[in-house]
Amino acid sequence: MPNGNGNNFAVHVRNVSKTFGAGEARTRALKEVDFDVRRGEMLMIVGPSGCGKTTLLSVIAGTLNFDAGEIDVLGNALHQMPRRKVTEYRKRDVGFIFQQFNLIPTLNLVENVSVPLLIQGERRGAAEKKAKNLLDRLGLEGRAKERPINLSGGQQQRVAIARALVHEPRLVICDEPTSALDKETGAQIMELLRDIARQPDRSVIVVTHDSRVFKFADRMAEMEDGRVTRVHDVATSFTQEGEH
């Protein structure tokens, strides 16, 4: 299996299966899933509810164990790593953007954004300086000391993006990043994420239901009943649809 170093792929998923529950309640969420994510692309995982999108995202992110198969992310063979190493991998290589933003309401913006750096052991002053710079770059100048509750949904998601990027991870994981946003704000956020994905040595995986944002993806992996049924380039798809 490729290790992710020295080739064009950031994520390799091979024959990955995951089952929840036991006995009659047993549910196979992932069934021998195969797919890859390239470096410098934004890949969207789409499909109906309950098809296993979030489970697939979780096992790639290292937040959920899987039963069988192999996952290699940026040279980290998750299927061979002890739990402690997987935690290290998440801390170092993965940025998270959640559906409900998950900003801590009692912290101000700069404190929220500095959390991943603090987890890595960076000093508070240096971490907050980096966090503030990033907030400024994302259009939140002068609001570093505000609480998340004072921000609109789009602004909160920008803060969440800043938090996901502040430690310069090579893989950014997004779970329904636009589901809590209106169309216009959602489009702005997706443009931002696409710009992030286009940076060298970085990949973005987005799980979404929102068909309005499909056009921002480089490729899409379609899932159904725990399997990736099709992976295709979005530009090609739109062209083919146009021709038809």
Add this chain to the structure above:
Amino acid sequence: MFHIALKMLIGDRSKYIMLIGGLTFAALLMTQQSAVFFGLLMWTTSHLRNMRAEIWVVDPKVEQVNELKPMRDTDVSRVRSVTGVSWAVPLLCTIQQSKLSDGNFKPVMLIGLDGATLVGRPAQVITGNLENLRLPNSVIVDELAIQRLSVGRERPLAVGDTFEINDKEARVVGICKADRHFFGYPYIYTTYDQGLQFSPKLRKMLSLVLAKPAPGWTAAAAARRIEKETGLKAYTEHEFFWSTIWWYFRNTGIPFSFGTTIVLGFVVGIAVCGQTFYSFVLENLKHLGALKAMGASNWLVARMLMLQAWTVGLIGYGIGLGLTVLFGIMVLKKGQPPFMMPYQLPLFTFAVIMLICTLAALMGIRRVYKVEPAMVFRG
């Protein structure tokens, strides 16, 4: 991450205040009630501090200093004759009635000292002269006696004034400081012979023999020798103190009553702190899960929770202790209720409060350990 943990804690004002309130109450209840309990126990041994002697010889059946059985006057000579005793003097210790100016009666603790040596004399005479105690009908009274026996007088009892003990005139020649007695009786010092005059005649009048070990003898060794040679009971000061304390433990409901309140403080602390902190953890589970997803180890999250719990513990303990000290300052000015706070008591309360907080944090940590970081993707 620790300042993040503290901001998360302080940001949730209602729970923060509830936690500190619960721990303050627990610390106050445990420290204040223990201090009153220790104060009460100290009152039971006030004789030992007010009459100070290395060896206390009593009737063989006497177990504690407040229940004295009269002995024969000749027992003083028997104690003096024991090898290992440097000197021995008689002491009268008896409760008598004093008459107030308004006609009322008040019980007083009459202490009759050996007239020649005045052994057992008060440690601190505030006004008057101790030597004047040898004058006829003379007494030295403590500050509580001034307060109690001045009822019905135009001005407080002072040196030179007289009052009656069992219908006999007593003249105040001095005022002293004395530790308060368990039963709240004022201390009235006089000489042994005058004490016998103030008291109703009984077949045996001697309450105690105070003795000192001879050079080269320890108090314990001399006490054992006195017991062996006279058949009387001899205690060192230390032995008599603990014998009295244990007597109250065995024969009264005081320890149980105070113990119940102190346990209640612990239970209230556990209940309020445990429940509130656990609820705080549950409410923040989403954020703690997000921290775990972002790479925070269980150990880091555990330390954050421990810091939060110990912080509220320290603050609650500090406020509780401060309130106890305020209570102590107020009651020590008034003289009652009893209050005594040895240095071990705040240390003990600190340990208990930290234990409560640790248990509360462990409940939360257990919950957080079970959280899969993937929960943050479930909306």
